[in-house]
Amino acid sequence: MTDSAPPNTLEARAHPGGWQGFAADWSSDQRAFKSATWGKAMIWIFLLSDTFIFSCFLLSYMTVRMSTTAPWPNPSEVFALTIAGRKIPLILIATMTFILISSSGTMAMAVNFGYRRDRVKCAVLMLATAVFGASFVGMQAFEWTKLIMEGVRPWGNPWGAVQFGSCFFLITGFHGTHVSIGVIFLLIIARKVWRGDFDSGRRGFFTSRKGRYEIVETMGLYWHFVDLVWVFIFALFYLW
């Protein structure tokens, strides 16, 4: 398969926008996504399928929480931390939220510097993103440890509805796995950027093909998605 043409050709500019463009793109009997390379289209379709996975988790959580007759444990108290003798509600989760948002910010700028061929800034920002991500996972490990010590299990907990534990471990566990995988790939791609693989045309160790700076944007889309999922988990599981 030949590589799809970059979206900045005259051909791309000739395409109309709006609804007319939407209909024209889909009925063009060619590739439908004129502005996106195949890589971008595929990562988006992957993210769409991942959206459905997390949607199903949050939906099952909603279903068991609405249908249980036992009281639901109050997340505000369950996730409170005592700092300097004062009990602050949900403080760890709030910190994790800010860390993940910051990592999204550095990632967005890494994508930008990647397209500007500023590989040092791009790699440093990706490393910063990975550090934020790793600290997020670390805090999550702390949170899991704390809750397990307090007796939370997938089949019960000391405060109320037994489904609390299974929802918590499933949803945050799956999200944490996504973050961990993201950190690993961030490190791999940051190394490639740092080494200048996408300038020198060095071939990848796995695919034996030359990479492009577009991979930084693909990585960014995955990372922002992980942040996006956390926005929903934070609102629906921790704050509700």
Next chain:
Amino acid sequence: MTQESAHVEGQQHPIKLYLLVWGWLFVLSTCSYLVDYFGLEGYLRWSLILLFMVVKAGLIVAVFMHMAWERLALTYAILVPPGAVLLFVAIMAFESDYTHFTRVTFFASGQVSAQNQAVEYQKSSGSEH
């Protein structure tokens, strides 16, 4: 900024835009945290949580993920299907409401043995750890 001019080479936008969105995400997260900190309750709490959630998600998708500059063919292909999830939410809300109703009716209708069974089950499953 038109759709096409953003595609000169990949996605290039001023860094300032990302910093601005980053700042807004911080403000919105702080707001949603404060909803919990001040212990707002009921519909006020739920509507504020959902509002901040949707605005944050919109900012991330539109700017950080560059959806605002993609062509509609891609935007709709990705953003319309999750709409089906909303229908699913509605279906499951009805379903769980009904389950809750039957549980309340069943447990409260004098069928003591069944209720005891449920309590015993909860006790035994709670003591397993």
